[in-house]
Amino acid sequence: MTAVATSVEGFRRQAPRPARLLLHAFLALVSLGWLAPLALAVYASLRPYHETAEDGYFSLPRTLTLHYYASAWRDAELTKYFLNSLLIAVPGVVLTLFLASFVAFAITRVRLRFGVPLLVLFTAGNLLPPQIIVVPLYELFKRVPLPASMSDSLTLYDSYWGVIAIHVAFQTGFCVFVLANYMRTVPYEITEAARVDGAGVWLQYWRVILPLCRPALAALGTLEFTWMYNDFLWALVLMSTGDKMPVTSALNNLRGQFFTDYNLLAAGAVIVALPTMVVFFALQRQFIAGLTLGSSKG
Structure with missing residues (x-):
């Protein structure tokens, strides 16, 4: 009887609650809506x-073919535009993460007198709509x-320097907020132990703190x-x-003056989206770890 009671109690604990079932159904619907x-x-x-x-x-369908993918790759000259996008995105991500991690380290580890106001300033920069400074930036550049x-x-x-600079300027604030x-x-005992061993500020940042921030950096790197x-x-x-335009502008090359083949445009859009999917799947484990930081203790 005791064994039966124990198994029944375990089944009750494992049985999903209605609220959890509703949550899973809602998440499934949202996922389908995005996909x-x-x-x-x-x-x-x-x-x-x-x-x-x-x-x-x-x-x-009556016919399925990959013809549009070959045509999109050839007609839009995607190879050249892919390279342009990488020349902008890769240095932009590296510079943003480096500057943001160093600022976050200074705010949280060096204990600056105005560390909290500085963090608020960086965070407030994300509240500025970029469209309102388009004309001043155009004249300034x-x-x-x-x-x-x-x-x-x-x-x-x-x-490319100008586009990279504006991306770094707008994205650094968000990354500082997350990394800080x-x-x-x-x-703090980790950096104090490193300081006792003779490590300077740079070694504390590069050899101690930065390796511990790898999940957060991977998640931010994917998003950025x-x-x-x-x-x-x-x-x-x-x-x-x-x-010099990035690959997102190459899709305009697939639009005709009087007629647009939207199936050809869809093939080009799928090809353009592939690099971001590759980056996500390559960093999927670190990305999920970065999203779940702080969700559990111990």
Whole structure:
């Protein structure tokens, strides 16, 4: 009888509650809502345009082909534009994480007198809508000189440096906020022990704190790469040379003057989205670990 009672009690504990079932159902619906546009784009990219024009996008396919992917890659010159996006996103992510981690280290470990107001200032910078400073930045970038080896226009305008700089400026505040809150969870005794062993500020940052922040850095790196890679506004405003544009602008090459093949455009959009998916799956474990930081103790 005791064994039976114990098994019944264990079943009751393991049985899902209605609230949890409702939560899982809600999360499943939200996930499907986010995946539906991507699934429809992939489905449309595999069908000829005349078929979807006759039967509609939600009809059963008569023909499935990868022809549009080859055409999108060739017609949009995606190889060149992929390289342009990487020249902007990779240095932007590295600089943002380096500056943000160093500022967060200074705020949380060096114990600056104005550390908290400085953190509030960096966080408040994220509340500024970027659209309201488009015109001032456009005029400023045309007046900031650069040597010919760094910019063909001899100014910050129409150069990769300008787009990288604006991404770093806007994203550093968010990264400082996240990293500072994570670094506060690292015991102070660790840096005090390193200081007793003779480690300076740089060694404390580079050899002690930064390795412990790897999950947070991986999560932020994934998000920042996605945001910078998918950006279209700043490249459109701060660049004028078409060959320097990022890959998000290459999709315009697939739009005709009088007619647009949306199945071809869908294939191009799927190809453009692949690098962000590769980055996410490559850093998936660290990304999830970074999202769950502080969710449990002990």
